[in-house]
Amino acid sequence: MYDCELLKVEDHFQLQNIGLTVAPDFSVPKVGKWNDFKTEARIVCPEGKESIQSAHVGTWHFNIRDPKVDIDKRWRVVLSFPDSDKTQIPIGSVVFVSEEAYSSIRGEHA
Numbered sequence: 001m002y003d004c005e006l007l008k009v010e011d012h013f014q015l016q017n018i019g020l021t022v023a024p025d026f027s028v029p030k031v032g033k034w035n036d037f038k039t040e041a042r043i044v045c046p047e048g049k050e051s052i053q054s055a056h057v058g059t060w061h062f063n064i065r066d067p068k069v070d071i072d073k074r075w076r077v078v079l080s081f082p083d084s085d086k087t088q089i090p091i092g093s094v095v096f097v098s099e100e101a102y103s104s105i106r107g108e109h110a
Contacts, residue, residue, distance in 0.1 A: 002042035002052070004102035007079070009093045012086055019056075019082035020089055026077040028059055029107025034077075039101040041081075046092035053089065055097075056080045057105055077105055 011023040028034055036058035043051050060078045081089060089095075097105070 001098055002040065002096040004097055004099050006041070006095045006097045006102055006105065009089060009091050009095065012089065012091060014086060015080070019080050020084045020086060021078060021080040022089065022095070025060070025079070026105055027107075028075050028077055029104070031107050034059060037101075037104065039097060041079075041101075042096040043089050044094045044096070045090055051088065053081050053084050055095075056082055057101070079105075 007022070007024055009022045013021045013023075015021055036056070039055050039057060040052055041055045043053050045051075057077060057079055060076055079095065
């Protein structure tokens with residue numbers, strides 16, 4: 001069910017009222033209308049431990065003051081885990097999602 005590799009966690013941030021936010025982030029798909037959504041993800045930690053975590057997929061606006069920066073860098077799709085922390089999803093973890101979630105986030109088919 002969670003067979004599509006979405007990302008390998010390069011960095012993470014514990015944010016109050018949001019939970020654990022992971023990087024990298026993604027471009028907002030140019031196909032159709034974007035809606036934030038919740039999904040589940042299978043996390044495979046670097047040591048091989050696996051878990052299923054609830055995730056929120058949403059658009060974020062990054063306040064970049066340089067007017068030359070492209071809009072794609074200002075608006076991004078970000079994955080956060082409201083009920084997780086850095087010990088549950090360490091750097092180096094691989095995040096797998098359903099094909100439907102993958103297609104929505106990446107704007108393409110898995």
